[in-house]
């Protein structure tokens with residue numbers, strides 16, 4: 001079982017600094033609490049809480065998020081290695097304890113090329129009571145002490161963003177079950193934000209003059225279990241590989257208790273002229 005440790009550490013301090021910077025940059029535009037503050041006390045408290053991974057955990061690919069704060073989500077760290085070899089895990093036990101991530105809430109202002117106007121499907125027309133009631137996007141951030149692991153085979157697969165979402169009772173197909181097209185929309189958007197995260201990384205700026213807008217060229221979704229109306233869930237988006245203008249992602253939708261409800265694969269293509 002997971003254990004929580006409240007401690008002052010380099011990682012927590014870094015998280016606190018990052019959060020403070022984030023709030024300074026975006027807090028004034030952020031969601032306000034009833035008393036009008038931006039919830040800094042929550043943020044500082046959150047920054048000092050770290051989830052530590054269990055000593056042994058073979059083939060962990062995800063774990064339910066344990067808490068959400070206004071601008072921070074905390075969960076058990078995700079391992080990029082899907083190991084089928086317990087011996088290797090034994091060898092890496094010491095390193096495992098240092099693998100950690102946290103998630104910083106993204107703000108629309110981070111995506112300067114994206115208009116989140118009334119015309120946006122998720123943040124406009126389909127946003128509201130009974131429809132898409134929550135769609136909060138978080139960027140995954142690596143702890144300062146953690147080492148990003150490469151899965152076997154040399155692929156660069158890694159988690160990029162998560163989306164904390166909630167869907168009401170007005171977007172169904174069959175009675176009581178959220179329409180598959182709506183879930184596809186939620187996946188598509190999550191992938192788009194994952195792309196936005198990636199393109200801000202240094203090696204993606206090798207040619208600043210080249211177009212940066214990407215569109216979804218291909219989207220495939222497997223529906224594994226009914227996502228019932230009124231459900232909360234988490235979409236996790238993974239970057240798989242990049243081939244020139246083509247960027248490949250996969251994603252999954254988990255219920256609040258961690259069950260896989262749907263999974264998707266995506267091909268985004270950077271446009272030639274935008």
Ligand SMILES: CCCCCCCC(=O)SCCNC(=O)CCNC(=O)[C@H](O)C(C)(C)COP(=O)(O)OP(=O)(O)OC[C@H]1O[C@@H](n2cnc3c(N)ncnc32)[C@H](O)[C@@H]1OP(=O)(O)O
Pocket residue numbers: 111114188189191192193196214215216217218244246267269270271272
């Ligand atoms: C933060 C914001 C989040 C927002 C998320 C929302 C995302 C969206 O919904 S976007 C809207 C839906 N998508 C669209 O409207 C896209 C419409 N399609 C297009 O504009 C074009 O077809 C486009 C740009 C995808 C590709 O056109 P173009 O750049 O001319 O491609 P082209 O040069 O022919 O092919 C480039 C490569 O991609 C491949 N490719 C092109 N289309 C596809 C496809 N559909 N499937 C697989 N591969 C494809 C080609 O085979 C080629 O591969 P390679 O380089 O290996 O030979």
